[in-house]
Amino acid sequence: MAVRMLFSVDFWRMAVLWTLSLLQSYYMLMMNEFFLFSRQSIAELPCDWRSGRRFEGPGRPICIITGATSGIGEAAARSLAKMGYCVVLAGRSPELLSKIVGEIEEQVKDADVKTFVLDLSCIRSIMKFKSALEQWLTDSASHFSVQILINNAGILATTHRLTPDGFDQMMKTNYLGAFCLTHLLLPLLKNSPVASRVVNVTSFTHRCVSSVQANDGDLAKTMDWISSSEGYPFARTYEISKFYLLLFTREIHRRLQSSQLADKISVVAADPGFVETKIMRELPQTLSWLAFKCLRSLRLLQNAESGVSAVLDAALAPLEASGQYFFGGQGRRIKPSAISYDQKLASELWTSSWRLLCQANSDLKFGECLFS
Template structure:
């Protein structure tokens, strides 16, 4: 074991991941497996689990202007250009679905599965090389798959706004209906050091949460314009269970907050201390925010219209063998995979993506549910994640940041 790995093993953040995250994962798994038994044995104490939701394949009617679903899958890598790459265009009407992290792991697995379900998949990532490779692999696996590639940096508001323009232009050029049917926000990084994005936010916060919030709100008009029911799937994590809502104190550290007050300081989204960067807690916090955002968006859409065309689901794939821990020492990554594999808690991307595809293809009545464990199953997330006051406060704070970022970019474009 090298010095870097030994040093990390002496940190509180490592042991938080090793102990808290494992316990949270075990809790979710036991909840899923034991609830049917407990509800039968002790019906007065435990409610029976909700029935699983079956996957529904899209079947357009004769008058439907949308003939085939389209899926946009985005990823994280260096390039910033936003022009479409290697398009496999088609003149027939198509559905549009959007996914985060397209070029590897869960994103690529989701893209492949949705392509097999008949979606026209739009991959979006920062790396042209990774995009081209992902498109090639999907086409190699299924020569009949409909796949496009766009470049997008989810941690940049400027890139998100350009992506919107390019997506609308592509829909127009391809003579497609100006709408989106499925958006899957699957962004996720685990950064062990403090880094700042071009928008001035903590990179992990913007990549894991704010970017998804910005992208969803910008594409929401296209989702609402769909002539058939559309869907937003936000990929969250079991790690949201690992603690109460955290916020920074004036010492720049995380501390517990009285949930009844619903305090959410906007400074949480900005730069954290580089000396004591609590990366495990910040990751938990970002995924917790994603879950609050999912439930609040569901409430808003269905409060305005109980028959809303847009449904919102949260999906937890569990612990999946992806490259999300790439910034950790290789020896510790191998150790984590080995231990979780021994405990039967580690899944391949092809298995872990099951909950995401379930959420993407479930009936609209599943809106507001937390998908976990594949096979159409749903479970309850942490109690505090259902706090409507807290989620509303988070929404207002995030939406204010969205408007500020958009205004700044518009003003800069006028100067150019």
């Protein structure tokens, strides 16, 4: 299998294009530093910016992290629990969730951690999660709101698999699931006593997308890749899923800015860089080992503890950071790809995504979206 993969287009796409995209992001970071743009932008943040948006009681501010059972999500959960948030871990496996809770409670004194089962590849599961969360908020002493939502869950699937709703699993988990969850949680985010934040964990690989359509037909096709004789284009599917998540970030930011919610909810994108996690679990072990080895020798590989810093920056930065792309830690931001600023594409994607979701589940109503 490793040999077959070694000769595949996808492997070389990852080895060459993804490395170049990552280098481009670091180059932009370096240029920002060189011209002092980035330092200025850090200086713009208040000195206590990492704790600036916390509210005081009743209960602790609630932060939801999807995909919190591994890698970056797990590291974010530990850090936010240390900072005094009530951390809601949302994941597929109850066993893994309770294992992580046990570890966090052992490491963090007074940790306030709650778990919920959530499978982002299934609309029913997302709706069930929302109801269970609301019920728990009603029953507990917590404020009926969510302050931070981190859409972190993601997969790099090497084979085409269909979800119960009939979507490509990688597209559904990485993009459409996060789109659906964010919409369902908007009322709780709006209820937060201090401005709430949505963080979409995207990737430098979005830079590999140079042209893509987002109208109904094209999106439906992308959401259900028909395996061609050449096989499933998994590297490209991953890139597009992360690009869509970024377009969604820009579109929701634009809609929030032109609504009365601009000072209530903000949304940002976070790119952790290349991090040694289980993200490559579906690749042959020898190839992921080789990839990590090469990236480590180029000093481009981070561990989860350092990779999570862009996500934490994104989660805790002030309201004014809305719409921005966090990369490199220390509150630093860079520009995403030029095509991700395409407003028409972002708006088309928004509408098509809603239509697809409503077609897949009749309980979802397009008109009920907060800013449809």
